[in-house]
């Protein structure tokens with residue numbers, strides 16, 4: 001349903017006002033290109049909502065990555081913003097115009113967002129130039145120039161007259177990107193756009209795509225289940241779980257200040273050292289850790305990523321009868337060591353209780369199983385959470 005311009009303005013100001021007042025989890029930037037507030041969707045027969053109360057803002061030229069495990073509601077969120085799925089509740093505004101809310105639900109073509117999905121096939125009967133120019137008006141005098149400009153940006157000049165079946169996967173992907181960007185969308189919606197590409201191509205295409213998106217200045221929402229992709233592409237990451245956004249922030253912050261154990265574990269393997277908090281301290285085989293905010297007797301998980309577990313080579317030969325722990329380091333026995341290219345992963349069974357810890361060591365380090373080594377923890381890189389088990 002189309003709305004009269006005057007009521008659109010009214011609705012938008014209500015919407016912005018509502019977002020600024022009542023929604024503490026919404027950061028209202030000066031003029032976000034994409035504004036989403038309290039979007040929810042429950043499929044019929046489902047026990048839980050697929051998307052629950054999702055709010056986000058994206059400014060021009062910024063990329064937000066919606067990251068989360070399979071089934072957490074990322075695609076449903078994107079599809080509601082694109083207009084191919086109807087929300088049960090919530091509001092959406094694009095470029096200062098309400099597209100969903102207060103009885104409005106504009107169809108996808110009236111929203112003007114650029115769409116790029118994993119299976120967003122090119123039109124097989126159109127050439128590369130025909131595909132890229134498809135969304136541009138027939139009489140547009142600048143059509144050929146715009147098509148040429150985009151093909152140059154995606155490195156596909158010279159392919160104008162080829163047909164999709166004559167292209168490789170990576171080439172087709174770049175043409176799809178050019179096609180989505182041709183009408184200069186103010187908002188770009190991308191759902192796992194690189195997942196069909198092999199690893200060798202993917203990084204190059206991701207970087208080129210990011211540069212083009214920045215040049216074009218669209219607000220971009222990119223759905224991915226790969227933390228590496230979100231870290232690489234996103235100015236901001238919105239971490240989703242069971243239909244909700246559970247954490248949002250710059251990649252550095254989301255990685256280094258996870259909101260809970262599951263958020264930490266979504267980005268990398270983690271080690272967990274269990275303890276009981278007493279008087280804001282928790283004793284562990286690696287010494288006492290400050291655990292303020294945890295009540296006396298509460299079980300806590302001290303979480304540490306493998307690269308922040310350090311092997312203390314100096315301590316290896318110390319003393320005739322070293323104990324299994326000395327207050328800052330603890331001894332473990334190598335179970336397995338694997339070389340992964342940039343790093344080696346070494347798995348230990350700890351002497352103090354047999355629990356397993358994994359350390360990541362830069363370069364090649366492949367000690368034999370059975371080797372006893374001392375481990376230390378980068379205390380500034382630990383995260384303490386209430387125990388979940």
Ligand code: ATP
Pocket residue numbers: 043044046050068069070071072073074075076077225
């Ligand atoms: P993936 O990364 O696997 O694509 P996702 O995070 O994008 O997952 P969604 O596709 O949004 O997840 O699905 C969220 C939940 O809603 C899932 O439990 C899914 O089974 C369910 N769902 C999605 N589409 C429909 C539908 N049309 N009808 C019923 N349930 C649906």
